[in-house]
Amino acid sequence: MKKTLEILVGLCIVALFAAGGVFGTQYLLSGEGQASQGSGSGDGNGRDPVRVGVTSPELRMIEDDVTAVGTMRPVRAVELVPSASGRVTDVPVGSTEQVEEGQLLIQLDDRAERGALAEAEATLSEAEQDYRRIEELAESNTAAEAQLEEARATFRRAEAAAMQAEADLEDRAITAPFAGTLGVIDTEPGAFLDAGEVVTRLSDLSAVEVEVSLPERYFDRIEQGQTVYVTTPAFEGEIFEGRLSVISPEIDLTSRSFDIRAEIDNPDRRLVGGMFANARVVIDTYEGLAVPDDAIISEGLTSYVYTISDNAAQRTSVEPGASLGSLTEVSGLSGEDRVVVAGWDNLSDGSPVEIDENFAREGLE
The missing domain is CATH 2.40.30.170 (Efflux pump adaptor protein, beta barrel domain)
Known part of the structure; x- marks a missing residue:
């Protein structure tokens, strides 16, 4: 009988301890709930607002390049070479000098060519005089037609010889074909130049x-x-x-x-x-919206930003485009959107936010 009484007393003690634990747990939970309800602002789910800085997309002129x-x-450049061989008698210009069109650059010995031109001009003068005289006689039927043709041919040959002699004389001088800047000239008076030998380069x-x-x-x-x-x-x-x-x-x-x-x-x-x-x-050049680089979040092949709607963060997919310094062109936004530029690392889709203008300036610096 005594043993049975001891068992009943033990069971009562255990029951009392169990009831006390349940009551204490309910009391603690009730206190936490009341504290939570009186702790301030949230989103109704117990989440505190996240401090963020925001900015608006900027309209920029964007270049597709x-x-x-x-x-x-x-824009123009030629290698200067003599058309004939000969000894250099004068180099009136220097390396890298600016020259005008037609300006003399290098002169070759031209004494023989000047003599040949003088002789050709004298022959031409005689041939022209004979031709004119016979032409006058032919008009009065004094000279035969054969004589006139022969005199005309002699005059034409003398004219061609004079032109050739003049060209030979011109070939003894290298002149600038257009205004420009000379390259390096290593040629000095007394040097012998072969035809086709590059003397220098002229660049416009x-x-x-x-x-x-x-x-x-x-x-x-x-x-x-x-x-x-x-x-x-x-x-x-x-x-x-x-x-x-x-x-x-x-x-x-x-x-x-x-x-x-x-x-x-x-x-x-x-x-x-x-x-x-x-x-x-x-x-091409076109108008587009751009946001700070710091606002764009990339995950693998996708990019997104957080925009603010009804004091909550909203994950918004964007397509990055051209880089504009500290800004990046994006599609998928409007000019009225408010884009999170600072504090987004603490956000998730739907997070409550508190906008801080100073925080936005810090994020853009």
């Missing part, structure tokens, strides 16, 4: 051409007159503007590309042939 590398060259640097190759897919989008921006390591930070002037009419079978040329005005002659050129061809 393609870049390529190429080489600069003068009033304008330069940039030649580049573009992939075949751009062939139907390239037109003469399109703007081309060029940079070169020789003038770091400077941009030279030109216009597309030549388009190759065919595609290279090996590279599947085509050549284009752009002409750039060069009044100060700073750009020269052989310079390396980075060219950017502007194919």
Whole structure:
């Protein structure tokens, strides 16, 4: 009997402890719920708002372009060579000098040619006098027609000989075919030059051409007159503007590309042939929306931003386009959208937000 009583007392104690645990748990849960309800703002699901900075997409002029590398060259350039062999008697110009069209550059010994021209001119004068005299006699029927034809032929031959002698004399001088800049001249008076020997190079640097190759897919989008921006390591930070002037009419079978040329005005002659050129061809210009780079979130092949609607974050897919410095062109937004630019790393779709204008400025700096 005593043993049975001890068992009943033990069971009562266990029951009391169990009831106390249940009551305590309910009490604690009730207190937390009340504390939560009185703790301030949220989204109804117990989430506190996230502090964010926002901005609106900017309307920008966007250039659809393609870049390529190429080489600069003068708009005109020739190698200067003598047409005849001879000894140099005068070099009145120096290396890299600016010269005018027709200016004497190198003179060869021309004494024999001047003598031949004088003789040819004298012969021509005599032949012309004979021809005119016989022509007058033929008009009065005094001279025979055969005599007139012979005199005319002699005059024509003398005229041709004089022209040849004059050309031979001109070949003893190398002159500038157009205004331009000379290359290096190593020829000195007394040197002997062979016909066809390159003396120097003359370049017209009033304008330069940039030649580049573009992939075949751009062939139907390239037109003469399109703007081309060029940079070169020789003038770091400077941009030279030109216009597309030549388009190759065919595609290279090996590279599947085509050549284009752009002409750039060069009044100060700073750009020269052989310079390396980075060219950017502007194919089209249009208006588009752009957002700061910091607002765009990329995950694999997808990109998105967070926009604000009814004080909540909304994940919005976008398609990035052209880079505009610290901005990037995007499609999928409107100009009225508010885009999160700072604080998005704490957001998820539907998160409540608190907009802070100062935070937005910090995000854009």
